[in-house]
Amino acid sequence: MEREQKEEEGESSKRAINIGTMTSLDEILIHMPRLNKFTFSIVSQTVNKYIKIDLPSNDNIQSSFLDRGYNHVGSYADFNSTTNVARCHVYSLPYRFEIFINLNNFFTGGMFNKVRCVFMNDTSSFEHELFALVSQAFPYLEKLYVCNLQAQKNKQHSSTLIVFSHLVKLILSPAHVNYAEQFLFEENTRLPRLIELTIEYETLAIVTNNFTNDAARLNCANLQNIHIVGSFVRPEIGIGGCTFDRPLLGEFYSYENDFATHTSLKENGVIDRRCYRQESGAGATRNDG
Template sequence: CLYLLDGRLQHLSILIIDIDEISDSSSNIDNTKNLPKLKCLTLTSQWYTYFYNDRIVPLLRRMLNLEELTLFLSIIRNESTYIDGTQLHNDFLINMPRLNKFIFSIHTYIINDRIEIDLPSKNDILNSFLEREYQQVHSYADEKLTFNRGFCHVYLLPYHFNDFIFMTSGFQGGSFSEVRGLIMLDIRPFENELFQVISQDFPFLQRLSITNLYSQQNKQHLSTSITFAHLFDLDLARANIDYVVQFLFDKNTSLPRLTHLTVRYETLATVTQGFTNDAARLTCSTIRCLVVKEPFVRPEKFLLYFSSL
């Protein structure tokens, strides 16, 4: 993308960049010329980047006449703090006097192994946006680090994106009817109550991926089943066995449209008791695409259990 922005597209006014990851480059690229004709930029990236300061900020500072800006970013920072409204202003918004529309979802993952930094509270982060006249902003953030790690997510409301990524156990709810894909990731357990909130706040969720190796503290499931009415794709390959029980046992979670499942074979065999118990049979019977990355030999009762394969 930087090659295209070396000045050759002199009349470019609208630019939409949708990439998996923002990485460094060893190529010699002229990344200094201003882009005075650019009026509208959308920059979305699905994975964490280490290069906010080195790549993203210098790029945005070149767009002096930008009128509309949309950012969907996840950023890793070492020995630092969360990105808030004050930093966004100082980094590049101050250079965009004509900006009249700023839509954003920015997730910060900090790793502070060598120093101690006082982290801002949720209210501190929200106030940093209010001071810049951004009223409809929501945030959740870790005020204390776990294993020297911390997460913060700040976004504009109403939420404008189809994906909600790297949700942690600190999520506090909201209205996300536009979201179709959700990625959950944390170094603390996801409890049953959180999945109940998600099923209500993400009513049209279709794809769910859970990365969490930590066992749930509360093993008692809710008295009524949680329903994800539109979920068809579930990825539990990097999830503790508790979340496989949470989603495959129909007494815990109802998944009437589930057809795609990604899971570890050992976990699946354990939860289903060698594909013999009835607790997960109903949910597994609807699976049409089963992704198991490690090799395995199908037991005799495997195809009876996954009768739609």
């Protein structure tokens, strides 16, 4: 009897993400009986401190939507073994939103021509190949948030040069210094239209060797503003034609507004916004002056 109960608990945790996502969908659609078409992007999160969560496969996730008549669906799921938190992102195709949230290492690619803003976060490192995939999947990307404190495992990047042709705003916080090297060093990535950068001061000082090297000169040539996260001493040497702003979190707060709008049908994004503030608040203070 005890063994059967454990097996039942394990099976229920395996279905938890699917059930949570489908329940959210059903709760929305029940109020729209005359709806002919539904375009969606749903992020669900499952927390279980006592039972290991087994992720369903993409095929299993998508079959749940196929059973309800949604034939063109993209999805991916990830699991954090440290916190025992699992997340799933399911979205209708073609993707109709301008914002793509919670992109992580389980992202499988695709073509997202309408997306202008992407938020990346994970507890495992982002490697060069993932950023190459992102640049191909979001060809008109204008704003990119990279939140990842894990060092890259492969420092020897491939010979493939990554180009973000339309990227104008890059937010690297909280982020390991490797991601500043990934994006700002022209040998790894080209950012021909970058005009605004949000970064932690210590990271910027390390990458530029206290503002003395030229490794980031090309990608920073058009910068107009650098938003520094955390306290800093204003350097005498600038980067490109940019100015150094005082400690600021305006970009992050404006992103949360976008994020809430994007997920308003899923509890107004309360869970994810709370997680994001926890991650971003450690190294910065809001300045309302």
